[in-house]
Structures are given as C-alpha cells and as structure tokens.
Amino acid sequence: MLDKNIAQEVLETLISTGGDFAEIYEEKKHTATYAMLNGKVENANSGTKYGIGLRIYNKYASVYAYTNKNDRESLLKTAKKLSESINESAKITAKQLDKVVYEDKHKITKRPSAYPASYKIDLMKRVNDTILAYDPIIKQAIVRYTEEEQEVLICNTNGLYITDDRVRTRLAMQAVAEENGKMENGNHAPGTHAGLEFYDSIDLEALAKDTARMAKDMFYADECPSGVMDVVIENGFGGVIFHEACGHALEATSVAKNESVFANKIGQKIAADCVSAVDDGTIPNAWGSNNIDDEGNFTKRNLLIENGILKGYLVDQLNGRRMNTPSSGSGRRQGYNFEPTSRMSNTFILNGTDTFEDIIASTSFGLYAKHLGGGSVNPTTGDFNFAVCEGYLIENGKITKPVKGASLVGNGAEVLFKIDKVSNNLAREQGICGSISGSIPTDVGQPTIRVKQMSVGGRGGKL
Amino acid sequence: MNFTALFNEAKNKNLEALEIYVSSNVSRDISIYEGEVDRFSSNEVIGYGLRGLYNGKVGTTFTEIYDDSMCELLVNQIIENASVISSDDEQLFYQGEMNYPEINSYSNELESMNNEEIIKLLKELEAEGSKLDPRITKISETSYSYSEDNIYIENSYGLKCEKKSNYAFFEINGIATENGDTQTDFEFKICKQLTDINKEELLTKLKEEILAKLNASKIPTGKYKTIIRNSAMASLLGVLTSSFDADNAQKGISIFKNDLGQKLFSEKITITDDPLLENGIASTPFDDEGVPTYKKDVVSNGVLKTFLHNQKTAHKDNIAPTGNGFKAGYAGAVTISPTNFYIQKGSSSLNELIKEMDSGCIITELNGLHAGFNALTLDFSLQANGFFVENGKISKAINLIMISGNLKEILNQVETIGEDLYFSYNACGSPSILFESIQITGE
Numbered sequence: 001m002l003d004k005n006i007a008q009e010v011l012e013t014l015i016s017t018g019g020d021f022a023e024i025y026e027e028k029k030h031t032a033t034y035a036m037l038n039g040k041v042e043n044a045n046s047g048t049k050y051g052i053g054l055r056i057y058n059k060y061a062s063v064y065a066y067t068n069k070n071d072r073e074s075l076l077k078t079a080k081k082l083s084e085s086i087n088e089s090a091k092i093t094a095k096q097l098d099k100v101v102y103e104d105k106h107k108i109t110k111r112p113s114a115y116p117a118s119y120k121i122d123l124m125k126r127v128n129d130t131i132l133a134y135d136p137i138i139k140q141a142i143v144r145y146t147e148e149e150q151e152v153l154i155c156n157t158n159g160l161y162i163t164d165d166r167v168r169t170r171l172a173m174q175a176v177a178e179e180n181g182k183m184e185n186g187n188h189a190p191g192t193h194a195g196l197e198f199y200d201s202i203d204l205e206a207l208a209k210d211t212a213r214m215a216k217d218m219f220y221a222d223e224c225p226s227g228v229m230d231v232v233i234e235n236g237f238g239g240v241i242f243h244e245a246c247g248h249a250l251e252a253t254s255v256a257k258n259e260s261v262f263a264n265k266i267g268q269k270i271a272a273d274c275v276s277a278v279d280d281g282t283i284p285n286a287w288g289s290n291n292i293d294d295e296g297n298f299t300k301r302n303l304l305i306e307n308g309i310l311k312g313y314l315v316d317q318l319n320g321r322r323m324n325t326p327s328s329g330s331g332r333r334q335g336y337n338f339e340p341t342s343r344m345s346n347t348f349i350l351n352g353t354d355t356f357e358d359i360i361a362s363t364s365f366g367l368y369a370k371h372l373g374g375g376s377v378n379p380t381t382g383d384f385n386f387a388v389c390e391g392y393l394i395e396n397g398k399i400t401k402p403v404k405g406a407s408l409v410g411n412g413a414e415v416l417f418k419i420d421k422v423s424n425n426l427a428r429e430q431g432i433c434g435s436i437s438g439s440i441p442t443d444v445g446q447p448t449i450r451v452k453q454m455s456v457g458g459r460g461g462k463l
Numbered sequence: 464m465n466f467t468a469l470f471n472e473a474k475n476k477n478l479e480a481l482e483i484y485v486s487s488n489v490s491r492d493i494s495i496y497e498g499e500v501d502r503f504s505s506n507e508v509i510g511y512g513l514r515g516l517y518n519g520k521v522g523t524t525f526t527e528i529y530d531d532s533m534c535e536l537l538v539n540q541i542i543e544n545a546s547v548i549s550s551d552d553e554q555l556f557y558q559g560e561m562n563y564p565e566i567n568s569y570s571n572e573l574e575s576m577n578n579e580e581i582i583k584l585l586k587e588l589e590a591e592g593s594k595l596d597p598r599i600t601k602i603s604e605t606s607y608s609y610s611e612d613n614i615y616i617e618n619s620y621g622l623k624c625e626k627k628s629n630y631a632f633f634e635i636n637g638i639a640t641e642n643g644d645t646q647t648d649f650e651f652k653i654c655k656q657l658t659d660i661n662k663e664e665l666l667t668k669l670k671e672e673i674l675a676k677l678n679a680s681k682i683p684t685g686k687y688k689t690i691i692r693n694s695a696m697a698s699l700l701g702v703l704t705s706s707f708d709a710d711n712a713q714k715g716i717s718i719f720k721n722d723l724g725q726k727l728f729s730e731k732i733t734i735t736d737d738p739l740l741e742n743g744i745a746s747t748p749f750d751d752e753g754v755p756t757y758k759k760d761v762v763s764n765g766v767l768k769t770f771l772h773n774q775k776t777a778h779k780d781n782i783a784p785t786g787n788g789f790k791a792g793y794a795g796a797v798t799i800s801p802t803n804f805y806i807q808k809g810s811s812s813l814n815e816l817i818k819e820m821d822s823g824c825i826i827t828e829l830n831g832l833h834a835g836f837n838a839l840t841l842d843f844s845l846q847a848n849g850f851f852v853e854n855g856k857i858s859k860a861i862n863l864i865m866i867s868g869n870l871k872e873i874l875n876q877v878e879t880i881g882e883d884l885y886f887s888y889n890a891c892g893s894p895s896i897l898f899e900s901i902q903i904t905g906e
Contacts, residue, residue: 041547041549042550043796045523045794047525048527048528049510050527050528051508062502063503065506066504066506082505085503085505121547140714142716181718183716183840375834385830385845405837407831407846407865409865455863459869
C-alpha cells in the first residue's frame with residue numbers, strides 16, 4: 001500500500017489551499033465470481049480493482065477526486081488539481097502520520113484466494129444437486145459464488161494511518177419451479193465477512209432444500225389478496241422492514257440537513273414501547289461488519305432505539321460536523337470511486353418477550369410474511385415498500401394457506417408505532433444495500449414481529 | 464494503446480483467441496446546498512477487461528492497472544478461469560466487417576463547459592427554486608454530473624474499434640410541506656449538448672409536480688381504469704427488458720422463451736430498440752463485442768419479432784447477432800442489454816387520455832421495482848403515487864397506494880396510447896398508456 005512519506009506529501013498538498021481536513025483512501029480489491037446453471041459452470045471471472053480517493057473538507061463542504069494512478073508524481077498532480085477548487089489560504093498543518101495497530105476482530109482461516117476455483121465449484125455443485133433432486137417440478141438451479149478480498153488504507157491530516165483487510169464470500173442460490181408455462185422461484189443467499197470456513201459451519205444442503213421448497217410451495221400458492229390487515233413478519237430477513245422504514249432515515253445523510261422524518265427527535269418516542277434496535281458493525285465475522293469504517297474510525301455498536309425512544313443516529317465525519325456530533329463509525333463506501341457517507345452495517349430489532357407461537361395464535365386474520373425480498377424508502381417522507389417472496393394467510397390464529405405476489409407499503413414514522421408484538425427469536429440475514437455511496441454489504445435482522453393494519457398489495461382481489 | 468506484449472503472451476500460452484476491452488472514464492460532479500458548493504468531485508479512471516479462449520472455453524479477467532509486466536499474470540488468470548468452465552456454449556470473437564454507423568454521441572461544448580459557469584447555473588436553479596412557492600420549503604440539492612467514456616476493443620482476429628461519448632446530467636430536488644404533509648420531487652435533464660439545458664423548464668416541472676403531490680389521500684381498494692404516465696411506464700418497461708434477453712430465453716428463465724412469432728400483447732404495442740436514435744442516451748455504433756448495431760422492432764403490433772442477442776446466443780439460434788452484447792462495466796462478462804428501448808407512441812395527448820378515461824387513476828410514480836416485480840412471471844405489486852380522476856378531470860392526489868397485476872396481462876388490455884413519448888435515465892422510453900382495469904390497493 002501507499003508509502004507513508006508519499007501519503008504525507010499528498011495530504012500536505014491537499015490542505016495547501018485552505019481545506020481544514022484531508023484524507024486519502026486507497027483500495028485494492030480482488031474479486032472472483034463463478035456462475036452455475038443446472039450444474040454447468042457458465043461464467044468464471046476474477047481480477048483486481050485498484051484506486052485512490054482523495055478528499056478535502058472545507059467546513060461543511062467536501063471535494064473529492066479518484067484515480068488509478070498511484071505513482072508519486074500523478075498523485076501529487078491529482079491532489080494539486082483538487083486543492084485548486086478551494087481558493088483560500090492554508091488553515092491547518094498535517095500531523096505526522098502514525099500507523100495504528102489493532103487486533104483484527106474477524107479471524108479468517110480459509111482465505112478464499114488461497115483455494116483453487118475447483119474447491120468453490122464443488123460447494124456450488126452440492127447446492128445445485130440438492131436443488132435439482134428436490135422435486136420434478138424444479139427445472140432450474142442457478143448458483144452464484146462471489147469472493148472479495150478488500151485491502152484499504154486510510155490516512156488523514158489528523159495523523160491517522162490505518163489499514164483493514166476485509167474478506168467476504170457469499171453463495172447465492174435460486175430454484176425455479178415450472179409447469180405448463182408457469183414459473184415461480186425460491187432463493188437464499190448466505191454470506192459472511194470470513195473465508196471458506198463459513199461453508200463448513202452452515203448446512204448448505206438444508207438451505208438448498210429450503211430454496212427448492214420455497215419455489216415449489218409458491219408455485220402452488222394462490223395470489224395474495226389485497227387490503228389492510230395485520231402482518232406477522234418472520235425473523236431474519238424480515239428485518240428489511242426496519243432497514244427501510246427506519247434505518248435509512250436515521251442516517252446522517254438525510255438527518256444532517258433536516259431532511260429526515262426523524263431529524264431533531266433524539267429522546268422522543270418514535271416507536272412502540274416493545275421496539276429497541278441497534279446498528280452493530282463490530283459483530284465478529286458478520287456480513288456487515290468491519291474493523292474500521294471507510295473513514296478510518298473503529299466501528300461501534302450504536303443504540304438507535306430503546307423501548308420506543310430515539311437514542312442515536314448513524315453519523316459519518318462530514319455530516320457529523322453539521323450535526324455537531326462525532327462519527328459513530330458509520331462512514332462507508334463501495335470503493336475508492338465513491339465518497340463515503342453514513343450507512344448501516346448490521347442493523348436489527350432486539351429480542352422482545354413474545355413467542356412466535358403466541359403471535360400467530362393471537363392473530364385472527366392476517367398475512368404471515370415468512371420470507372421477504374428487497375424494498376426501498378424515501379427518507380424524507382418515510383414512505384417505504386417491500387416485497388414478500390413467501391407468504392401465508394393466518395386465519396383464526398392458524399397459518400392456513402400459502403399466498404404469493406404480496407407487497408407491503410407504509411410510512412416509517414407510522415409503522416414503528418404499529419408494531420405490537422416482538423418475539424424472542426432474533427436472527428440476521430445478508431443483503432446488499434444501495435445508496436449514494438454505492439452498494440455495500442449489510443445485515444438486516446429481527447425477531448418475529450407483528451405489525452397491525454398494514455397495506456398489503458396482491459393480485460388475489462379485494463379481501 | 465499497444466497490447467502487442469499481451470497478444471504475444473496469449474499466443475505463447477496457447478490461447479486460441481484473446482480480446483481486450485479498455486474503458487476510460489472522465490467524470491465531474493458538483494452539487495450546491497444553501498448557496499454554497501457542497502460537493503465537488505473530479506475523476507479519471509481506466510479499466511481493462513480481458514477474455515480469452517482456451518481449449519474451446521472462455522475465461523475472463525480484469526484489472527485497473529496495466530503494464531507489460533502483468534501480461535503473464537493476466538493470461539494465467541484467463542487460463543485458470545477457462546479451465547473451470549463446463550458449459551458447452553460457444554463464445555465468439557467478432558471477425559466480421561467493421562462498417563459502423565455514424566453516431567453523434569460526443570459534444571465538445573459539453574466537455575468545455577467550465578466549473579464557474581456550472582456553479583453559477585446551479586446556484587440560480589437553487590435560488591429560483593426556493594422562490595417558486597411558499598409551500599416549497601426547501602431545495603434539498605441541485606447537482607450536475609458530467610461523464611465522458613472512451614471504449615476501445617481489440618481482438619486477435621483483427622478487430623480494432625473505438626468510440627467516445629459524453630453527457631451531462633442536471634438534477635434538482637425539492638421538498639414541499641402543507642398542513643403537516645411533506646412531499647419530495649426531483650427533476651432532471653440529461654443533456655447531450657449544451658442547448659438541452661433549460662432552467663425554466665426544470666423549475667416549472669418541479670413546481671407543478673411537487674405541489675400536485677401535496678394533500679394526497681387514499682382511495683378505496685378496487686379495480687380502476689388507469690393511466691400509467693410516461694415516466695412510470697418507462698420504468699416498467701425497464702424491468703421487462705430481461706424477458707427479451709435471448710440468453711434468458713435459451714436458459715429457460717424468460718417467460719417468452721417459446722413465444723417467438725407469437726402475439727404477446729395488444730396489437731397497439733410496438734417496442735423498438737434503436738441504437739441510432741439522435742441524442743439517445745444509449746446510442747452507440749457497436750456493442751461491447753464490436754458487433755455493429757442497428758434499429759429493430761422487438762415487438763411489432765403485439766407480436767414478438769426477435770429476442771436481443773449477443774454473438775453467443777445468436778450462434779446458438781443460428782441467426783445473426785443483433786448488436787446487443789453489452790457488459791455492465793469493463794470488468795463483467797458480456798451479457799445482453801437493449802440500447803434506446805421504447806414503446807412507440809400513439810396520437811392522444813395526456814389530457815385526451817384523461818377525458819377518455821373519465822374516471823379512474825393516473826399513476827405517476829412507481830417505487831420498489833427491484834423487489835415488487837417478478838421478472839420470471841411478470842407479476843407485480845408496487846408502491847405507487849398519482850392522481851384520482853373524476854368526470855374527466857384530476858380531482859385529487861393519491862399516495863402510498865399499490866398497483867398489482869401482471870405486465871403481460873395489462874399490456875393486453877391497452878385502451879389508448881398517448882403521444883407523449885418520454886425517455887428515462889435507464890434509456891427506456893414510453894408514452895402514457897390508458898389501461899382498461901388495474902387492481903389498486905388503497906384503504
């Protein structure tokens with residue numbers, strides 16, 4: 001990675017025109033991807049991305065430049081050109097860079113790049129074979145493996161010089177059920193901030209089977225009716241509701257400029273008493289964890305909501321200036337070609353006291369959303385939506401029949417008050433979150449919850 | 464650019480073919496907040512995507528740093544990746560004519576616009592935007608992005624081609640509040656030349672759109688006659704494109720896989736892929752395999768005329784490639800995408816459609832298309848906003864409703880097609896369309 005002396009020189013150039021803080025982000029990322037369709041490897045791709053992002057703050061404003069060229073001369077040239085966009089006299093001096101040494105929380109035992117492609121293809125084959133063997137209605141198995149080894153160096157004019165080595169792997173599986181020209185699918189995509197040892201610790205065949213089961217069950221499911229009803233949202237990926245309905249609106253990206261429904265509400269009640277939630281970027285080997293964020297700050301466990309009361313936001317350094325709040329270790333970016341901003345890591349609702357069985361038994365009519373898809377939100381209005389990949393009707397306290405094609409919409413500020421049951425079976429699942437600083441790995445999570453009176457859209461006609 | 468050393472290394476290591484794809488990008492982004500430059504960014508990057516044929520299989524690799532010392536490593540990666548391929552698909556390297564259509568996709572004027580001019584324009588947009596109406600409480604961002612792409616492709620069969628394009632993107636975001644109801648809107652303009660920038664047009668649009676959204680209510684759940692307005696219809700067309708992808712059809716994951724020559728939609732629907740469209744955001748003389756592009760109807764009067772092909776899928780179907788072999792970025796494999804892809808317009812204005820509908824809904828905005836649309840079945844259930852129409856006139860705004868249906872089914876229930884063809888930033892275009900009946904979930 002970048003030599004300390006060159007980094008020092010670049011930082012000095014960056015602040016020479018009046019910037020009050022400057023930062024260098026260097027990234028080298030190895031990626032390998034393999035795609036398999038019905039047992040045949042269709043695509044194998046691997047390579048390396050490399051680049052450097054330079055950033056200067058001038059009070060609340062920032063300027064940014066990125067390049068792939070890392071020789072001293074090119075870097076100084078890029079730094080000089082960037083600094084020229086600020087036209088004041090120098091305000092600060094850059095402190096001497098000092099390397100921060102820390103213990104890596106995320107132990108890796110089987111580094112993916114050290115294993116041959118055939119090792120990973122064997123894993124994919126196991127999933128493929130299990131999916132195709134499940135039932136004759138399953139016509140397609142699509143399996144995709146990805147590994148990433150990202151080395152970052154972050155240095156800034158406060159003298160920080162820190163590195164992180166992030167290893168991630170993920171196995172996405174999809175099953176397609178098909179008969180008489182009609183199709184339906186099921187999917188799972190477990191991932192980790194760890195190496196190939198992850199696949200020794202999970203039951204791949206069980207997940208593959210469940211993927212095929214989902215496709216088959218949904219194939220025979222009726223269309224979900226539409227209307228306003230109670231919705232029981234399963235643990236794990238169900239947490240995407242909190243991610244969309246609340247998480248994005250707690251990011252400084254929208255809070256700092258008072259553009260969030262939750263701006264200026266610290267200490268106020270924004271959710272039902274049974275709701276407590278955190279964003280925790282420190283969990284060892286969790287998909288959304290890092291040792292440090294992409295501004296070089298150590299990640300934290302940030303309490304967001306406690307018993308319905310808003311306790312904190314997710315803050316990056318620059319927006320933190322406007323909010324007069326220190327960074328919460330939440331400055332993240334996809335890579336060097338993105339300027340960082342506040343983002344989620346592993347975000348989830350904490351365990352409550354209800355049980356799954358009691359929640360179902362106490363629901364006279366509603367939708368049981370067992371497996372959710374993605375969603376989106378407008379953080380200013382709080383309006384959100386997400387899709388239900390696998391759903392069931394609840395009638396008289398019992399799960400009765402499978403339904404497909406449902407979507408849920410609501411408003412973040414309203415829906416948090418409509419959560420009336422929180423069970424004790426917290427689980428997290430992996431997702432990719434897209435926002436202005438790119439696509440990043442995040443965990444969503446929750447125990448099973450019930451939301452009263454949500455709008456459910458489906459093709460099965462009016463209730 | 465000279466890749467002699469790379470091609471020599473490939474030959475020495477017994478690669479049967481090699482192709483290098485070089486993408487250089489220059490970009491600039493500026494945003495204004497409260498009268499000051501809030502973000503400024505100026506960037507220059509280059510990426511190299513390589514694919515090679517080894518024992519009849521294709522392996523790919525990529526890098527962002529390239530010099531002759533890396534040739535061995537890159538070729539070894541191609542060999543390693545090719546060695547695990549077990550698919551029998553034949554991948555091809557273009558060996559045909561290099562007669563490419565003329566496309567005017569680069570504007571020197573856009574390139575030479577200086578930062579001061581842009582900042583002045585953005586500040587004026589913000590200042591005038593804040594004065595549009597007392598209910599518009601804030602202009603949350605005005606921004607400009609400029610991007611210039613240079614693509615160079617060379618392969619071991621003698622292909623050498625290069626293209627250059629640029630565009631600028633202006634955007635304004637506003638927040639309006641009335642009676643405790645907050646609404647947002649953003650308006651943008653993609654400019655292929657300087658004369659495309661029209662400040663007044665952007666501001667007028669922002670004012671109209673954002674104020675119309677205020678004081679929205681819900682309507683009872685039920686089936687309604689519905690107009691899906693041009694921009695929302697363009698986003699729906701965007702998620703339909705994967706069904707016209709020949710690779711998906713051959714793999715059995717396109718619902719239209721057995722429908723070539725069959726009637727899919729109402730005869731009122733014609734869908735065109737036009738890479739030669741003047742000022743089109745996706746206009747291009749050749750695809751990412753160096754195959755010349757041309758204009759074609761994919762659906763003509765409701766009938767599926769062709770899938771979109773790259774060289775591999777065309778070879779499999781024993782037809783000529785359609786010039787739709789594109790990559791998501793230099794690093795990815797060649798997949799299939801449309802270029803400027805649009806539903807042909809009809810002759811009714813939006814007002815005429817509204818009068819014709821008499822009573823029903825207008826959908827102006829759809830959210831969550833990445834999740835609420837099932838690309839396998841074309842079923843959708845989507846968060847929507849729009850207006851309610853009574854007696855041939857807009858009577859109120861409606862918000863947080865859902866529209867549900869199947870895209871193939873509703874495209875068979877087309878009443879009338881509008882004349883207001885509009886292209887979104889995904890290069891998909893559509894006029895507004897009046898449908899017989901769509902399921903709406905309200906209250």
